[in-house]
Amino acid sequence: MHLTFRQLQVFEAVARHLNYTRAAEELFMTQPAVSGHMRQMEEIAGLPLIEQVGKRLFLTEAGEEVQKAALEMINRAEDLEMRLADLVGMVRGRLGLAVTTTAKYFAPHLLGAFSRRYPEVDVRLEVSNRETVLERLAANRDELAIMGRVPQGMGVTGTAFMPNPLVVVAPPDHPLAGASRIAPERFAEETFLLREPGSGTRLAMEQFFADRGLSLKGGMELGSNETIKQGVMAGLGLSVLSLHTLRLERATGKVAVLDVNGFPLQRHWYAVHLKEKRLSVVADNFLAFLAEEGAGLIEPVVFGEAGSEPKEQR
Template sequence: MNFTLHQLKVFTVIVQNKSITKAATELNMSQPAASIQLKNFQDQFDIPLSEVIGRQFYVTEFGKEIYQIAERILEQVNTIQYKTEAFKGLLSGKLKISVVSTGNYVMPYFLNGFLKQHPEVELVMDVSNKTQVIKDLEQNEVDFSLVTVIPKHLDLDEEAILENKLVLVAAKDNPIDANIAKTKKLFRTTPLIYREEGSGTRYTMQQFFKQEQIEPKIKLELTSNEAIKQAVVADIGVSIVSLLSIKNEIEQDELKIVPVKGLPLESTWKLIWLKKKVLSPVAQAFLHYVRQEKLSVYNSYFSWTDDY
């Protein structure tokens, strides 16, 4: 066998994209060039690595095993590069993080200082709902994930970085009766806007309602925190959201926090990663930065939450 590292890279990217065309775009290659590299790589094996059925690209079982080996080889090659740069006093490479959508109000503040310290580091951050974030972690596609609800089926390490408060919000002029707000009756009579299934916020809300034996009056479901905020501002209903996500709306007097017995719901933002994962030098450096700087980041950007 006489395959090259470039062929390994082309093969892994094609497998990840399940498409030669998409892989070629990601690699800044022409589609024919990517196809030739794939063919030259596959020709070195007696067993097919992939097949095309009805224009759809599929990886064989043998191909999947070769893909896993190829990934490990490329990771080791990257480690050589990282260590070389680190020896010269530089840190470079990719940092891959998946973040639940509300965590988008948290993670940039932990990345800001780190990326300024290490300008050669390339950040890849995917913002999605909890289900997709956990899937990315489970398939070892990221270094870290940021969540508040820890999956129980994975063997993980974790680092708590910030407290999270969920509060009930309403439009500024919504005439919620203060006496009703102190009772469970509020959730039975007031239209409530929910996040979609798979959302960590929705899960926490449901656990609260289950514990309190409340059957809320659900008005509608929306798939993003921004959509929920706009719906509440428009006075379509009320919702339970992360306090961190509504700083601007509170300052602009568009939303108000409704004091309710049992709220705010409190959880913790945690950085999680697979326990068996060998962290790259970049990932190790970021974890060290978070541990050293999380108090400073809190004091600089999040101490305003103490007032609520």
């Protein structure tokens, strides 16, 4: 079998997108050229690598094997390029970074500062829910991930780099808005809007109730922070969210942060990677960048006296 490196690049893009047009756009190729590479690869392999069912494309079993090999070879080639650049005092290459949806509120600021320091680095950012981010990390599709809790039992390690306070949000006209030192028992009488199972915010919220022997009265289950904020503003229930997601809503008075005993829940943001993975030069530099400057690039938050709104430090 004599496959070229370019053919493996084309196949990896098609396998990742399962869409010829999007793969062609990413590779700056025409769609017929991408299709031609795929036909040549199937002729060399002697097996179909992609099959079409209706309008959707799927990898065959052979295609899945080729995808794994292609990804491994591309990663090794990129790592070689980065290490050679490092030998001449440069940081150059690609960083594959996945972040949970809550982290999208600050991740672009971090990446902007990192890119200004290392303009030769090409960052590929993927934003998704926690479950998908973990799947991508386990499959080695991204080198690093940013999330609010390090998963247990999947061979990863995490480095904390920034506080992530979780607060209780309510509509501004809620009876508890402005109240001081609200007891958890009173708080538990309310209906809550929840993220999907497995969400780090939801897990922290469930743990808060379980630690106090309280039941969580769940209402709607919503799949994004934005939808939850809209539900809170509409009076559908209370929720627990990262303070980093609420800058605009607090500034415009659309939501109130409640003073509940035990809150804010003090958590951290973590940069996570596979424990056994040898990180690239770019990933090593990104981790060092987060450790040195990550927290300082996001405006810190301090909390006022009991009964007052959390105040941003100026």
